[in-house]
Amino acid sequence: MSVETRVKDIIAAQLEVAVDKLSKETTFEDIDADSLDIVELVMALEEEFDLEISDQEIENINSVGDVIKYIESKI
């Protein structure tokens, strides 16, 4: 499975949105994610990809595409 698919699946499950509603351009604002949603998403990503994401890095992640790019750069 590609990183993109895995990331989208996690975001869909965590934030309770349909996978087909997610594109790389979708921002977390678009899908009404609050700060705790982002924390939960980060926890799920850390577990799925076995990495640690710092608070600073989280700040630069605003869209689905940002997440995919970030994960791809780390694994």
Add this chain to the structure above:
Amino acid sequence: MDLTGKTALVTGASRGIGRATALTLASAGASVVVNYNSNENAAEEVKKQIENHGSSALVVRADVADYSQCEHLVKSAIDHFKRIDILVNNAGITRDNLLARMKEEEWQAVIDTNLNGVYNCCRAVLRPLLKQKSGGRIINVASVAGIHGNSGQANYSAAKGGVIAFSRSLAKELGSRNITVNAVAPGFIETEMTGVLSDEMKEQVLSRIALGRLGKPEEVADVILFLASSADYVTGQVIAVDGSLSM
């Protein structure tokens, strides 16, 4: 107040209020993780009593002042019971002294256990709690000293006041996930902690308690049970269990 199928973690559960809480939650049907730091025999005794009543218990040693031990405590709970629903932060110590005589170690030890311990356990339990997506209950044992202060207990009062403010903040953070966070503020309860007080001191305290007696650990445990089970719409509150002492 049925807690069948729920798992509760009670810190400092080998004696006093923690012990009464572990037994009370278990008799409501909860599986209970009995945490202790120094008194293993007493903790095993609590486990035995819980099992005699038909509930399950797991004894885990951890010093709540140490984050890694709290992580291990929570992990042991999840490994054994597969879930966690209720956290009761009860573990606490006293190092009473007038401030003019209070050594830094006395200050630090009380802050480390009574305040940092609450942070450590809440932090460790949060990930599994959020992951379960089925809400949760956090109950922190504060003290009337944390509301009104107490001479000779600047360290203890500061820690307990901190626990109250912490509980309110966390209630706001986690409300959207149906995790409630409340504090109980016991007054003078018949435990080893108050057993060391002089008769003169006890007389003085009794004169300020409308109910005219010290409280029992079970009476605090009953309020904790209420917050852990049926109090669905109560969060960010501090409930004094003190016979009127704090009025």
